[in-house]
Amino acid sequence: MNNDETRAVFDRRMRRGLRPDTPTARVEHTGGVVRQTGSPDDWNGIVWSDLDERGADAAIAEQVRHYGALGLEFEWKHYSHDTPADLPARLAAAGFVPEPPETLLVAEVAEQPTEVRLPPGVRLVPVTDEAGVDLVARVHALAFEQDSARFRNRLLTQLSEDPEHLVVLLALAGDEPVCAARMELHAGTGFASLWGGGTAPAWRGKGVYRALVAHRAGIAAERGYRYLQVDASDQSRPILERLGFAALSTTTPYLRAVTG
Template sequence: MSPESRRLFEAYVHDQQDLPLPGYALEALPHLRRHIPLGAAADHEALLCFARLSPGEELAQIQAQIDFFQARGQDFEWKVYALDQPTDLKQMLESQGFRASDPEVFMTYSLRGASRPARALPAGVEIRRLSRPEQLDDILQVQAQIWGRDFEWLRAKLASSLEQPEAISLFCAYADGQAIASGWTDYPASSRFAELHGGAVLPAWRGRGVFSALLDVRIRDAAQRGYEWLAVDAAPMSHPILLAQGFTPVCMTWPLRRSHTPICAE
């Protein structure tokens, strides 16, 4: 791993690790960060990230998290970066019954001096900034069509973010009034990194510049807000496009999950 990749990752961790997620309580443990869902989202997965496990105590610290969530009867995701400590954390978790989902590439893009001219869109296509909760239907429908699963769980998070326009920008591309692509950017306070999410285009419209145009809009928006970098977990489909657009690969990242065994009351 290059020194520049390590530097970017450490800067990202420094800025992000103590920022709470909407709807979650942040617990800053000495060796990782734990996000516990609250309120209406209490039955959602918890999240562990930014691990710096203690040498020689890794398996005990992993087991402590398994025990914690098993006692709560709660599922959780452990988000692993290839630059976490230890560097073989993914393999350690897999040895303890965790299963990794498809890998993504953590990438960054420098916004210093970024200049993105408006890109021509196919006839009949336009990109709109969304600002009202009822418009979220379009984003959720696009995501559901692309990934083949329900995204209703995302509505509350996005609606909550819309109440703070400084925290998010949502965009949707339309062809003759029908939503065909979506993407949004989170703007964490006190961070140099804005985060891209949800960039996706319906199959019939891929390869026609819609994804890149949606990316350009979000790059310009982030630069205007004064952020220094964009960060994104790039899926295999997005990775080559982002690479061609000037994004820098930093490291691989995986979501790992382990189903808990419910504790039966006597």
């Protein structure tokens, strides 16, 4: 895989070619950015920008006005290869707060192992209903130490409205959820994106996350997708790189709170 070429394909298909991820959201190409706007439970924010030093501040201010008028918190998803080079400083000056950076990792589906090896007593089950989503939200809150209410609502909407392009999995030890993960299949792009993989602290380092990656890679292969994409934390990056994922960029969420 040529990393520069693959990053260009990712930018073109997954960022500039963004499609709404729920029925209540819309995507707009405006003022040098590609943005999604939806309900408070949707992901709202900028996924692509093509800005220069002269127009960057005005473009940032316009997005602040847009989401502010709707009373929405939003995210500017910045990638380290975006321009201008000082865009992070400009976002910070406009009141955005950076979250921890993640690494954009991509792998060829055909090169991924698909054999699922789980610890004794652990099984994988698909999530298709509200009861399953509640278990996923419980693991999410435990693994990431975050409130999971908005995440739960968004996941329910996605499962209800577009189950064909979403795979949600739980790893259970007996009846106790120990890990949860999902995969979004982006039709027409060649990319399947892996999300979650949050593992309860007592079950980390036992191969559960790796098994969930393998299971999802198998599904992506069956459905004809070429690439797997992950925004990886420092915890998951070493595992994925050992599996052959290549680092293409660094991505940092810049959050802008609702202001009165």
